[in-house]
Each structure stands twice: as C-alpha cells, then as structure tokens.
Amino acid sequence: MxxxxxxxxxxxxxxxxxxxxxxxxxxxxxxxxxxxxxxxxxxxxxxxxxxxxxxxxxxxxxxxxxxxxxxxxxxxxxxxxxxxxxxxxxxxxxxxxxxxxxxxxxxxxxxxxxxxxxxxxxxxxxxxxxxxxxxxxxxxxxxxxxxxxxxxxxxxxxxxxxxxxxxxxxxxxxxxxxxxxxxxxxxxxxxxxxxxxxxxxxxxxxxxxxxxxxxxxxxxxxxxxxxxxxxxxxxxxxxxxxxxxxxxxxxQKKAKEEEIVLCGRNTVQIHLLDQISLEQLELKLSGIQSLNRTPFFLKAKINEEITLTIFPDGRVLVQGTEDQMYARTIYDRYIGS
Missing domain, CATH: 3.40.50.720 (NAD(P)-binding Rossmann-like Domain)
Structure with a gap:
C-alpha cells in the first residue's frame, strides 16, 4: 500500500x-x-x-x-x-x-x-x-x-x-x-x-x-x-x-540591482538581460581559454582567476572576485549588452 x-x-x-x-x-x-x-x-x-x-x-x-x-x-x-x-x-x-x-x-x-x-x-x-x-x-x-x-x-x-x-x-x-x-x-x-x-x-x-x-x-x-x-x-x-x-x-520596486556580491562565494552576480542564447555566446567566446556548455548554463574560464557562468535567464556569475566594478568590466568585455 x-x-x-x-x-x-x-x-x-x-x-x-x-x-x-x-x-x-x-x-x-x-x-x-x-x-x-x-x-x-x-x-x-x-x-x-x-x-x-x-x-x-x-x-x-x-x-x-x-x-x-x-x-x-x-x-x-x-x-x-x-x-x-x-x-x-x-x-x-x-x-x-x-x-x-x-x-x-x-x-x-x-x-x-x-x-x-x-x-x-x-x-x-x-x-x-x-x-x-x-x-x-x-x-x-x-x-x-x-x-x-x-x-x-x-x-x-x-x-x-x-x-x-x-x-x-x-x-x-x-x-x-x-x-x-x-x-x-x-x-x-x-x-x-x-x-x-x-x-x-x-x-x-x-x-x-x-x-x-x-x-x-x-x-x-x-x-x-x-x-x-x-x-x-x-x-x-x-x-x-x-x-x-x-x-x-x-x-517594493527599487532601482534595478545590476550587480550583487554573493555571500561567501567570491562571486558577483550580474543580471542585465532577460535572456541569453548560450549557443550564440559559445560561438562568440570560442577563442577563450576554456568553454563548457550544458543544457543549463555556459561556463567560460577567462583566466586562472576569473570564470563566467552564464544562464539562459540572463544571469551571469563572475566567479573569482567581489569587486563589482571589475566584475562589470569583465562582463562588458565578454558578454556585452
């Protein structure tokens, strides 16, 4: 039963x-x-x-x-x-x-x-x-x-x-x-x-x-x-x-929180876009050090310190820093808007 x-x-x-x-x-x-x-x-x-x-x-x-x-x-x-x-x-x-x-x-x-x-x-x-x-x-x-x-x-x-x-x-x-x-x-x-x-x-x-x-x-x-x-x-x-x-x-609605430092993760989350095509972005980033695309995200190793994890809903995790300005610079350089 x-x-x-x-x-x-x-x-x-x-x-x-x-x-x-x-x-x-x-x-x-x-x-x-x-x-x-x-x-x-x-x-x-x-x-x-x-x-x-x-x-x-x-x-x-x-x-x-x-x-x-x-x-x-x-x-x-x-x-x-x-x-x-x-x-x-x-x-x-x-x-x-x-x-x-x-x-x-x-x-x-x-x-x-x-x-x-x-x-x-x-x-x-x-x-x-x-x-x-x-x-x-x-x-x-x-x-x-x-x-x-x-x-x-x-x-x-x-x-x-x-x-x-x-x-x-x-x-x-x-x-x-x-x-x-x-x-x-x-x-x-x-x-x-x-x-x-x-x-x-x-x-x-x-x-x-x-x-x-x-x-x-x-x-x-x-x-x-x-x-x-x-x-x-x-x-x-x-x-x-x-x-x-x-x-x-x-x-309450506030100014959009574009960059958020994730607690204890040495990571900044950036959410500017409503969606991202992982397939198109994989082609765009094909020349960088390391790429791994799954059905759920695209992970891009930029250098020994910085890795990007990109999700289809537009979220990007800049892993390896808590500096929001630096994270935004990396985002703009590799993701754009």
Missing part, C-alpha cells in the same frame, strides 16, 4: 494517519538548495509531503560535498545545477512526491508566483537580503516562514507565523547582521543538520495541525562550545515595516 512507507511515522501518535494525509496534501517552497536546503528537502520528501517546489541559482562544486548531503562527486564534476541534481536524487527516494525544480534566483520579480499555493516557505538561503524578501512575502500572503541560518558551529532558527508571532525584521534589523560567512570562518556539517531538522520539525507540527507544540522561540546555539539560547517570540516591534505597518520593503 502507498502509505506503508510511512508506517513508522504514522505510528507516532502526534502525526498518525490523519496527519500523514495532511502532509500528502501540502505544498512547500524551499529557497536555496545548499547545505540547509538539501537536508530540508531530503527529510520532507521522505516524510511524504505532497508537492515540493525548490529554487536555487547555483551549481554543485566539490567544496559543497562536505555538508550538502544530496550531492556527489559526479554532480560536482558535471557542475550540475543544484536544483536539478537535488530533484534527480529525491525522485529516487520517493516517486510519490511531486517535485518542481527551478534554476534561478528568488527575487521581487518572481516571489509572488513562487509562493502561489504554498503552505510553508522554508529558508535554505545564505544571505539576509533574500531572507527579508521571504519574510515580507510570507507576512503579506499569510504563509508561515521557517527561518534558518548556519555559520561556523553556530545555528539559528525560528518559525514565524503571520498574525501570531513577530517577524524576522522585528528581531533582526537590516544592516546589523555582521559579515561572517561560511567562506570566511567555515562551517561544520552537524550544525547544518541540527538547524535543518528544527526547521522541518516545526513545519511538520504546523502541517499536521499541532500548532500547540510549536516552539515559539528564536533558538540560537553553538554546538562546539555547548551554548544554547531561546528568545521568546513575544510582541512585535510596533514600528516594524512588515508585520505592523504592512509596507513590505523587500517587495
């Missing part, structure tokens, strides 16, 4: 058959299929979520394998897009789950569509700009937001419920989040598993109508130095532009 695979989960009285049925009828969105996102998607697909929509802009690299559990050396050798590699693995785990993999960047231009019909949004990102975007769209559309973050041996997570808890902006103001990243101070895999598991646990409670057991705290911990703190999610900030003033700053 179809439900036999979930028999041990159904035996857990807090889920039981009714809860399992609710899971099978639920839709989740996972933004970011890296360290957190691979664990989150693996656990929820195995748990029998009905539909999983996931989006990630990056490709698998060898340095990911230490903590991003769905990927292997072959994925890294092929530089597969993370969303595609994850979908391929997860479909072998549970073919009863409908999995939608999107190669791209969650932005104010597509976040409304990404969250359509979604019951919970789970955070697998590595930067606060995207987290504020998720926070704002969730509170605008009354969707629970399962937040998580990791760096070094430290983790942080909360389950934000519109109209019931404060939001991320109430607890973490823009511009006050520091600048440590996995690239500068590293990260160990166990903290990733712990944060992701807490995110999934709160999601399962909510989707099975067990709201009374939601933790209702912002939990932070350091598993190496044996520290743990819980901050109660009490009253929201009365001046919060998201959950109190309903302004949703991350959703």
């Amino acid at each position: 179809k439900m036999d695979r979930y028999s041990r989960q159904i035996l857990f009285g807090q889920i039981n058959k009714a809860g399992q049925q609710r899971l099978s009828e639920s839709t989740i969105l996972i933004v970011g299929i890296g360290a957190l996102g691979t664990v989150i998607s693996n656990q929820l697909v195995r748990a029998g979520i009905g539909r999983v929509r996931m989006i990630d802009r990056d490709v698998v690299e060898l340095s990911n394998l230490q903590r991003q559990i769905l990927f292997d050396e072959e994925d890294a050798e092929k530089s597969l897009p993370k969303a595609i590699a994850a979908k391929q693995k997860l479909e072998k785990v549970n073919n009863m789950v409908e999995i939608e993999a999107i190669i791209g960047n969650a932005s104010r231009d597509n976040i409304e569509e990404l969250t359509d019909g979604v019951d919970v949004v789970l955070d697998g990102t590595d930067n606060f700009a995207t987290r504020y975007l998720l926070n704002d769209i969730c509170f605008k559309k009354n969707i629970p937001y399962s937040y998580g973050g990791v760096v070094s041996s430290r983790g942080m997570t909360a389950f934000f419920l519109p109209n019931k808890t404060p939001c991320l902006r109430c607890l973490s103001k823009e511009g006050t989040n520091g600048n440590q990243t996995c690239d500068t101070v590293g990260v160990i895999s166990p903290v990733v598993d712990m944060v992701s598991s807490l995110q999934v646990t709160e999601t399962l409670k909510y989707l099975t109508n067990r709201d009374e057991y939601l933790r209702n705290t912002l939990r932070t911990f350091d598993i190496w130095f044996n520290q743990q703190y819980d901050i109660k999610l009490n009253k929201p900030d009365p001046n919060c532009p998201t959950c109190q003033l309903y302004q949703y700053p991350a959703l």
Whole structure:
C-alpha cells in the first residue's frame, strides 16, 4: 500500500494517519538548495509531503560535498545545477512526491508566483537580503516562514507565523547582521543538520495541525562550545515595516540591482538581460581559454582567476572576485549588452 512507507511515522501518535494525509496534501517552497536546503528537502520528501517546489541559482562544486548531503562527486564534476541534481536524487527516494525544480534566483520579480499555493516557505538561503524578501512575502500572503541560518558551529532558527508571532525584521534589523560567512570562518556539517531538522520539525507540527507544540522561540546555539539560547517570540516591534505597518520593503520596486556580491562565494552576480542564447555566446567566446556548455548554463574560464557562468535567464556569475566594478568590466568585455 502507498502509505506503508510511512508506517513508522504514522505510528507516532502526534502525526498518525490523519496527519500523514495532511502532509500528502501540502505544498512547500524551499529557497536555496545548499547545505540547509538539501537536508530540508531530503527529510520532507521522505516524510511524504505532497508537492515540493525548490529554487536555487547555483551549481554543485566539490567544496559543497562536505555538508550538502544530496550531492556527489559526479554532480560536482558535471557542475550540475543544484536544483536539478537535488530533484534527480529525491525522485529516487520517493516517486510519490511531486517535485518542481527551478534554476534561478528568488527575487521581487518572481516571489509572488513562487509562493502561489504554498503552505510553508522554508529558508535554505545564505544571505539576509533574500531572507527579508521571504519574510515580507510570507507576512503579506499569510504563509508561515521557517527561518534558518548556519555559520561556523553556530545555528539559528525560528518559525514565524503571520498574525501570531513577530517577524524576522522585528528581531533582526537590516544592516546589523555582521559579515561572517561560511567562506570566511567555515562551517561544520552537524550544525547544518541540527538547524535543518528544527526547521522541518516545526513545519511538520504546523502541517499536521499541532500548532500547540510549536516552539515559539528564536533558538540560537553553538554546538562546539555547548551554548544554547531561546528568545521568546513575544510582541512585535510596533514600528516594524512588515508585520505592523504592512509596507513590505523587500517587495517594493527599487532601482534595478545590476550587480550583487554573493555571500561567501567570491562571486558577483550580474543580471542585465532577460535572456541569453548560450549557443550564440559559445560561438562568440570560442577563442577563450576554456568553454563548457550544458543544457543549463555556459561556463567560460577567462583566466586562472576569473570564470563566467552564464544562464539562459540572463544571469551571469563572475566567479573569482567581489569587486563589482571589475566584475562589470569583465562582463562588458565578454558578454556585452
């Protein structure tokens, strides 16, 4: 029988058959299929979520394998897009789950569509700009937001419920989040598993109508130095532009962000065009040091330091620098407009 695979989960009285049925009828969105996102998607697909929509802009690299559990050396050798590699693995785990993999960047231009019909949004990102975007769209559309973050041996997570808890902006103001990243101070895999598991646990409670057991705290911990703190999610900030003033700053149209430094990646993303023909660009770049075109992207090694990864949706990753002006110079030289 179809439900036999979930028999041990159904035996857990807090889920039981009714809860399992609710899971099978639920839709989740996972933004970011890296360290957190691979664990989150693996656990929820195995748990029998009905539909999983996931989006990630990056490709698998060898340095990911230490903590991003769905990927292997072959994925890294092929530089597969993370969303595609994850979908391929997860479909072998549970073919009863409908999995939608999107190669791209969650932005104010597509976040409304990404969250359509979604019951919970789970955070697998590595930067606060995207987290504020998720926070704002969730509170605008009354969707629970399962937040998580990791760096070094430290983790942080909360389950934000519109109209019931404060939001991320109430607890973490823009511009006050520091600048440590996995690239500068590293990260160990166990903290990733712990944060992701807490995110999934709160999601399962909510989707099975067990709201009374939601933790209702912002939990932070350091598993190496044996520290743990819980901050109660009490009253929201009365001046919060998201959950109190309903302004949703991350959703407001601004001057186009043409260059964005990607957190911890020594990479600048440039997005000037709506689409790029990989075939035509491959011909244009045929004289450079190294080219590799797949159905998903074109990778061009310009020199020992700089590599361009070009996507059909117009995004270009200038890998090897965080200098936006230099990245734009490289872009203009090889891509143009």
